[in-house]
Amino acid sequence: MVAVATLAGDRYRVLTDKQWELLELLLPKSEGHVGRNFTNNRLVVEGMLYRLRTSLPWRDLPEVFGPWQTVWKRHRRYAADGTWDRVLTALVALADSTGNLDWVMSVDSTIVRVHQHGAGAPDDSVTGGYEPADHAIGRSRGGLTTKVHLAADGHGHGLAVLLTPGQANDSPLLPPLLDAVAVPRLDGGPPRRNPDVVIADRAYSAASNRALLRRKRIQTVIPERRDQVANRKRKGRAGGRAPSFDTETYKRRNVIERAFNRAKHWRAVATRYDKLAITYRAGFVLALIVEWLKSLGDTT
Template identity: 45%
Template structure:
């Protein structure tokens, strides 16, 4: 077993969830060997053609990763592992939200364009929480070109932004992708709507955090209304200009927002979860042209974190 490969205990947790057969009655290549090949690439960031021979043909490893990114297999595996952890009481539902920008490598450019939908120009990403965009990535539905593949120009250059919700033990619960120039606040609803941990027995999946922690980027009125509508208790600091505007309006400005400074100290869990994700080189730098494949890469990295912590 190579460094970073699945251990026997980790493989035992995944094996029963994997598809038993291939397409049109064919047979899959050995699942464990192929998954270890994808893990090696996600961990090291090497080009697919440079995978060691012990993982088999590189085309097989790449095509399996692409297929499972497209059909939701990686997401299903992550969901099953989260469900088992929740059934054992291992999830801390004090959820923190933040984002991180990822620099896109030059190999991430040049994806073949798809039919272009309406692309936002001004105030990109300023939409009502939880509305529009593809469910998986958060990018404009049907969009072509760089924005449709979640690539955009920001202060860091050509970047993709990962919007992340992490539970209280520094493990990723849910994430969406946007171009790097999109704001953080408008994506809060999209991130929270990706939180979906199935119950071990009967019942609906758990979708609501026990408490939400976020920084000042998420302090808009729209976000607070959205959280109140869903009954999510939250700790988000108020910006100074918002506080001044509220006080200037007197009684019409409404009540001050509640803020628990002691509880807010726990918000660093999302920062630590981001650090764990970026320990995988293929997450820290985006090499994939297609957003859905890059999202699959992040999902596999998150799955590995859940298996090993």
């Protein structure tokens, strides 16, 4: 096995030393309370990132990363026990404490094609963590697809990720996305859950979503659907006023598109090769973590 130090500057290296120093603080040091300490954690994480970048099968990982089974099992463990989600939450909390988190939140979804190698997992697959029976794989015009629902801050950095089958509607996912955002306060106190503003497109313009955001005292920047406008006008005065809509703030919605574009630079994110939703989602979260590490590099 080639030592980690020899990865510097070559095609296998993804994380800088400074990025790894921050990430290492947030990762488990061993397999459990009584387990042996990891001696090759950086090498294994670099193997995960190499696979995420190239989309090759796990068993085809270069020998420089050691046994591919070790890389796969640790990624699988971190996905199931919530390690990657805890790392993402910790980085978001750090950004919030240093003033680098913009609480103007954008929400959207994107369709990801499922490769034939990613299909075929049995409905009763035994897995730790949450795994839907359909493995978040559905059918749409593009064939087998998964839909990724993302909440991002005003800088386009990911806050929460959910998966559904590709044919699922976007609107019902707004409440669970909001629930998934809980940013701890490093100086103590309850975590912050509500952004200042939520920006979304017409797909989220349900009355229930607007009512939810009103109850949470979150500014809503969502345009009405055409059928909603027509229905309101048809009722005349009984239809009520049009909901407020800030056109200038809505221009900031492009940050969520840029967030998806950055995530899809990773080939194993742009196309789903994983049979299990929990494993694919963990790769998406890992891609978001790398973006946070890049953004926090100059502030820590």
